[in-house]
Amino acid sequence: MIDVGQLSDGVGLLLNWYMPLVILAGMTLGLMIGVIPGMTAALGLAIVLPLTFQMDALTALILMTSVYTGSLTGGGILAILINTPGTPGAVATTFDGYPMAQTGRANEALGLQIAASAFGGAASYLVLLFFIQPMTKFALQFQSAEMLALTLFVLVVVGVLKGKYLFRSLFAGGIGLLLATVGTVITTGEPRGTMGFGELEDRLPIVLCVIGLFAVPELIQILPRRAISEGEARIRHSASELWQGFRGAFRRWPTLLRGSGIGVAIGILPAAGATLASILSYTLASRLAKHDERFGEGEPKGVVAAESANNASEGGAMAILLALGIPGSASTAVILGGFMLHGLVPGTGLFRDNGPLIYGLILGNIFQMFLLVGVALAVAYFVARIVTVPTTILVPVLTLLLAVGAYSFRGQLFDVYVVFAFGIIGWFCRRYDFTPLSLMIGLFLGSQLDQEMIRVSILYSFEPLSIFERPIAASFFALTAMLIFCRVVTLFRRKKRGAPEHV
Amino acid sequence: MRPGLTRAAESCDLPSMFTFATLKKAAGPSLVVVAGLLWAVFYLGSVADNPRHDENALVLIRPLTWLMVPFGLIVIAQAFWNARRGKVDERHGLDEWRRLSYLGGAALFLAALPWLGFLGTGLPFLLIMAWVLGFRRPLPLLSVAVGVGLLFWAGFNIGLDVDLPLLPWAIQ
Numbered sequence: 168m169i170d171v172g173q174l175s176d177g178v179g180l181l182l183n184w185y186m187p188l189v190i191l192a193g194m195t196l197g198l199m200i201g202v203i204p205g206m207t208a209a210l211g212l213a214i215v216l217p218l219t220f221q222m223d224a225l226t227a228l229i230l231m232t233s234v235y236t237g238s239l240t241g242g243g244i245l246a247i248l249i250n251t252p253g254t255p256g257a258v259a260t261t262f263d264g265y266p267m268a269q270t271g272r273a274n275e276a277l278g279l280q281i282a283a284s285a286f287g288g289a290a291s292y293l294v295l296l297f298f299i300q301p302m303t304k305f306a307l308q309f310q311s312a313e314m315l316a317l318t319l320f321v322l323v324v325v326g327v328l329k330g331k332y333l334f335r336s337l338f339a340g341g342i343g344l345l346l347a348t349v350g351t352v353i354t355t356g357e358p359r360g361t362m363g364f365g366e367l368e369d370r371l372p373i374v375l376c377v378i379g380l381f382a383v384p385e386l387i388q389i390l391p392r393r394a395i396s397e398g399e400a401r402i403r404h405s406a407s408e409l410w411q412g413f414r415g416a417f418r419r420w421p422t423l424l425r426g427s428g429i430g431v432a433i434g435i436l437p438a439a440g441a442t443l444a445s446i447l448s449y450t451l452a453s454r455l456a457k458h459d460e461r462f463g464e465g466e467p468k469g470v471v472a473a474e475s476a477n478n479a480s481e482g483g484a485m486a487i488l489l490a491l492g493i494p495g496s497a498s499t500a501v502i503l504g505g506f507m508l509h510g511l512v513p514g515t516g517l518f519r520d521n522g523p524l525i526y527g528l529i530l531g532n533i534f535q536m537f538l539l540v541g542v543a544l545a546v547a548y549f550v551a552r553i554v555t556v557p558t559t560i561l562v563p564v565l566t567l568l569l570a571v572g573a574y575s576f577r578g579q580l581f582d583v584y585v586v587f588a589f590g591i592i593g594w595f596c597r598r599y600d601f602t603p604l605s606l607m608i609g610l611f612l613g614s615q616l617d618q619e620m621i622r623v624s625i626l627y628s629f630e631p632l633s634i635f636e637r638p639i640a641a642s643f644f645a646l647t648a649m650l651i652f653c654r655v656v657t658l659f660r661r662k663k664r665g666a667p668e669h670v
Numbered sequence: 671m672r673p674g675l676t677r678a679a680e681s682c683d684l685p686s687m688f689t690f691a692t693l694k695k696a697a698g699p700s701l702v703v704v705a706g707l708l709w710a711v712f713y714l715g716s717v718a719d720n721p722r723h724d725e726n727a728l729v730l731i732r733p734l735t736w737l738m739v740p741f742g743l744i745v746i747a748q749a750f751w752n753a754r755r756g757k758v759d760e761r762h763g764l765d766e767w768r769r770l771s772y773l774g775g776a777a778l779f780l781a782a783l784p785w786l787g788f789l790g791t792g793l794p795f796l797l798i799m800a801w802v803l804g805f806r807r808p809l810p811l812l813s814v815a816v817g818v819g820l821l822f823w824a825g826f827n828i829g830l831d832v833d834l835p836l837l838p839w840a841i842q
Contacts, residue, residue: 214830334744335699341738342706345713345731352727357720359727360713390768390803559805560814563796566776567818571788575832580784587780599699617730624729 169297170522177526180225181534189226190535193233194542200234201241201253202550204382204565206572207374208238208254212501216508224509225524229531231505232485235498236535239441239481240284240543243474247276248553249395249565251382255374256441256477258607259449261381263462263469268395270465273554274405277547278412279470281540283423286416287475289536290427291434291482295489296529299518302435302486309436311626312634315619316643317436318612321443323647324450333658336602343609346371348617354625366581370614375573375582376589377607382569383590384597386562394561395554409544409551415467422452422468426475433476434483441480442611446604448476485532489513489525695753696746703742710735768803775799788822789836 193215200211211234219227242254247264260280267276295302309317322340349360350370361367389395416423426448433444452472453462462469484499492513494500506513511521518525553561573586596603627634635641714735717723779795793815800811826832 210830210832332745332748334741334748338703338706338738338741338745341734341741342710344734345710345738348731349713352723354726355722355724357722357727359717359720359723387769387772390772391766557805559803560800560811562772562803563775563799564814564818566779566799567788567792567796570779570783570792571822571826571832571834574788574834575826575830578833580835583783584780587776595698595702599702601699601702613730620729621726624726 170526173522174526174530176523177528177530180523180527181531186226186229186531187538189230190233190531190538191542193230194237194535194539195546197234197237197239198241198244198543198546199237201238201243202245202546203572204245204251204253204378204569206238206253206575208235208498209501210575211235211238212498212505216501216505219505219508224511224521225527225531227505227509228502228528229535231502232528232532233535235502236288236478236481236532236539237542238498239288239478240281240539241546243280243284243477244277244543244547244550247280247470248273248551249382250385251378251565254441255377255611256445256480257473258377258381258442258604259445259473260470260477262449262473263464263466264473266463266465267467267470268554272408272465273551274408274547275412275415275467276470277551278409278414278544279416279467280412280474281409281543281547282413282416283426283471283474284478284543285536285540286423287427287430287477287479288481288539289533290424290475291431291479292485292529292532292536293482294431295482295486296526296533299486299490302431302483302490305435307491308639310637311619311622312637312640313643314436314615315623316640316647318616318619320643320647320650321447322608322612322616323650324447332600332602335600336605339596339601339603340605340609343606343611344613344616345609346376347373347610347613350614352621353618354621364581366579371610372576372582372585373610373614375576375586376610378569378573379586379589380593380596380603380607380610382565383587384594384603386565386590387594388597389558390562392558394557406548409548412467413540413544416471419468419471422471423475425451426472427479430476430479430481431483434480435487436483440484441477444480444483445473445477446608448472482532485529489517692750692753696749699749700746703745707738707742710738771802772799775802785838787835787837789819790838792822793819 196215197208197211200206200208212231215230215234219230222230239254239256242252242257243260243264245251245253246257246260247268250261250265252258252261264276264280267273347370349367350358351368352359358368426445429448429451430441430444433447434440449462449469449472452468456462456466456468460466460468484494487493488499488503488506490513492503494503503513511517511524569586570583573582574580576582592606593603595601596606623634635644714728714731717727717731775795775798779791782791796815796818797811800814805811822834822836826834827836
């Protein structure tokens with residue numbers, strides 16, 4: 168489990184005067200990047216990577232993880248204030264965070280979000296500290312068959328979430344899956360469905376698609392309003408409400424713990440990450456809702472569930488990076504670059520050869536979460552005023568930021584057009600109840616589902632049924648079938664009772 | 671005949687299903703489905719007809735596209751059914767002058783971007799759009815424009831080292 172000698176050496180490495188300053192600088196940069204739509208943690212990490220050349224390994228890695236943590240939390244702030252997830256993992260935060268902001272409870276929502284983020288992050292690193300070896304063993308069990316089964320399971324769990332009409336949600340999800348497969352095929356290296364656009368050969372930039380899908384329709388939607396929060400619901404510039412929200416998250420401790428658990432578990436699976444974790448956590452919380460809890464209309468538990476899982480996925484992703492050297496996302500890939508740059512090779516030998524440094528990194532990240540509370544509350548206090556800015560000036564400014572953020576993603580004007588094209592698609596989806604969330608889930612899972620299906624079809628082409636001999640895959644397939652069965656039974660029962668149910 | 675069946679039979683009365691009013695109400699979702707299906711079928715066809723692709727390239731998209739067809743048909747049938755029974759949300763769409771102005775302005779901004787750069791298009795877009803939408807305070811408006819210009823130049827180009835094409839001559 169824990170090597171106490173190496174742990175105390177790790178503490179020693181952390182105890183210097185400049186470490187809190189490094190964390191503060193990284194956290195502030197990360198938060199700034201997180202609150203600009205289109206700017207991603209990967210970009211922030213790419214910016215600081217050259218700055219770490221002259222630093223020692225621990226300081227460099229602490230700086231990079233601070234940027235990462237800050238951007239994850241910053242994405243949630245934007246999600247609450249303007250219904251635009253600054254990072255894809257913050258999508259589920261919009262479901263209840265934005266309705267809270269619209270009804271004048273933005274400060275409370277931000278307090279909830281920051282507390283849940285910090286708790287989720289700290290909990291995930293604590294789990295990492297004690298259980299990194301079993302976590303990696305568990306992750307190694309997930310091969311193509313298991314990933315395919317898990318992807319299908321997640322699709323079924325969240326695919327029809329929040330949809331008014333079941334078949335419109337399914338249709339939107341299907342289109343999302345198809346769109347995500349556009350690009351180069353892994354087996355032949357041949358582009359597919361790119362319509363001659365070379366930029367699409369690397370697949371659609373999913374992060375930008377998601378931001379466009381949510382941000383542009385929201386900008387169009389809020390135009391007739393004076394401000395996002397208006398009339399009696401006007402927000403007050405109140406630190407006490409922020410604090411009240413912050414404490415409120417801990418009063419909802421079962422949701423907080425459950426969200427953190429889901430975040431850690433999903434975070435260790437490569438390519439699954441924060442988005443799936445937060446949406447799964449939110450779905451579970453809404454399914455377990457009591458009668459007086461109205462998820463989707465400003466329920467504080469929704470914010471807690473989504474944000475705790477979002478940040479808790481960070482520890483899981485880090486576990487798999489440290490122990491196996493597998494980056495689960497673009498951001499962790501840049502962090503992996505940081506390890507390499509300082510002569511550290513993630514894998515089984517990392518703990519043996521650099522134990523104190525790794526313990527220092529984990530403890531430093533736990534310490535980050537405490538600093539995160541202070542920095543994020545200060546940023547949220549000032550940024551929260553955005554909901555009172557007149558839409559006549561807010562919308563043009565945000566449009567420009569969206570365009571610049573999209574351009575900075577890969578340095579291509581094409582990406583700016585992708586954002587706005589998906590904005591128009593998102594507007595039509597929203598206008599006619601095609602559930603943009605289902606489209607988004609499809610976009611996220613499509614590429615992975617396609618690749619796993621190709622691998623499985625190659626690996627199991629001779630004995631397709633042998634896929635069910637793998638216990639984890641078989642369990643997920645069984646769970647998926649059970650969920651579909653339960654959904655169909657519920658539909659029929661409601662219809663029999665005469666309750667309104669859209670199909 | 672049982673009352674439920676009578677209601678169902680009335681609802682399936684095809685001539686009344688395709689009145690102008692019903693068609694108008696069901697047009698939105700139906701057009702979304704038709705557009706989605708046309709693209710999906712075109713996509714599938716382009717992959718299936720390409721000899722350089724093997725069967726693996728179709729392993730997901732072929733069954734998925736065929737699955738989308740019945741889903742789409744159900745959505746269209748349901749849209750007409752709801753329109754016939756008057757169960758359509760009467761929400762405002764783009765028929766609001768501010769939304770239309772914004773879309774027009776955004777389209778012009780995006781069209782001019784490759785030629786004029788981010789500052790060359792962004793600042794006129796900001797000033798004109800805010801004015802058109804009803805922000806009539808020149809000094810704060812100019813301050814915001816200067817702030818945005820500085821953010822692009824100092825914040826992105828210098829601070830974040832993003833090579834933004836700010837002005838026309840920066841476009842390659």
